[in-house]
């Protein structure tokens with residue numbers, strides 16, 4: 580009977596609405612890109628994961644059409660029954676070559692890849708050591724696995740345990756966790772981290788992590804969803820950016836951000852690990868093959884990025900320009916190099932409402948940006964999170980900066 584739970588759910592929804600937590604979706608009435616239509620009006624998009632502008636790129640669309648035409652709409656099968664086409668193998672090989680890994684296995688999403696990756700490798704006699712700010716899908720993947728779990732304070736490499744003023748609880752550094760796992764007598768250890776953390780755009784210290792992994796004999800797993808295609812000089816990801824290309828054992832990532840933006844994900848790494856995944860990973864064994872149009876377009880995305888670094892170079896230039904101009908204008912920006920640019924409102928009164936009001940005013944000015952406020956981010960860390968794209972032209976960026984300055988003065992933020 581729906582009656583009782585309907586009442587309960589309605590109350591939950593009302594509570595969320597009252598707390599300002601209900602997620603209202605804004606409707607885009609055009610294709611994804613820089614110039615979009617929101618509520619019948621044109622706007623410049625500055626909050627998509629469309630880092631390289633491939634979401635509606637003509638070559639990607641053409642490849643998707645070709646996939647549809649030559650390999651059909653769908654496979655109606657999991658990979659190991661009759662769901663593997665030549666193009667699935669081609670994409671897996673191209674991703675491996677691009678990342679410098681031994682092999683790659685496709686999933687319907689990176690969320691699935693992270694849900695898959697831990698359970699076949701690690702059991703209750705093993706340990707996973709995970710960054711406190713890792714993505715929800717890593718957290719869920721770890722929950723599906725019986726390994727013992729240590730959580731280290733975000734980005735903290737040290738051999739310490741101390742009070743974390745932000746949470747009022749004790750927190751440990753990575754080296755302390757590794758020592759404790761050793762003392763507990765575990766069999767295998769794996770360190771799991773995002774390559775780039777999406778709220779601040781900060782880049783994991785993979786050199787420090789790999790050094791500790793060597794010292795304590797642990798595997799390293801990196802989720803590079805916010806990096807693959809553009810971080811590092813050739814866009815290979817954070818393992819290239821941090822100069823540890825041959826020291827990361829497992830990379831998971833998505834085709835749903837820089838690499839075309841539709842859907843799909845993968846695990847890439849050592850041969851035996853990928854072979855085990857093909858035989859044991861549940862989201863692989865019991866879920867449908869990635870659709871041919873998506874596969875063919877993803878191959879094209881990898882080809883484009885293998886041929887030239889033009890797009891990631893342009894993204895880098897756009898990001899530097901925007902960060903520099905916004906800092907000059909007096910905005911409080913978390914410094915860094917990633918195209919995620921968080922504009923912080925914590926130092927103002929009523930920072931939560933201010934960030935939301937600012938984002939709404941920006942849309943009136945034709946710039947689509949999103950505010951993140953408490954409790955999505957910690958108290959005092961309210962922000963508008965900008966994401967730059969290689970599809971932004973200088974005039975788009977200048978228009979956004981002008982709008983920021985206009986609204987910033989109006990709301991006394993600068």
Ligand SMILES: *Cc1c(COP(=O)(O)O)cnc(C)c1O
Nearest residue numbers: 688689690714804833835843844
């Ligand atoms: C976006 C994201 C995912 C999920 O990717 P999908 O392919 O959309 O499921 C996983 N991990 C991280 C770090 C992400 O940013």
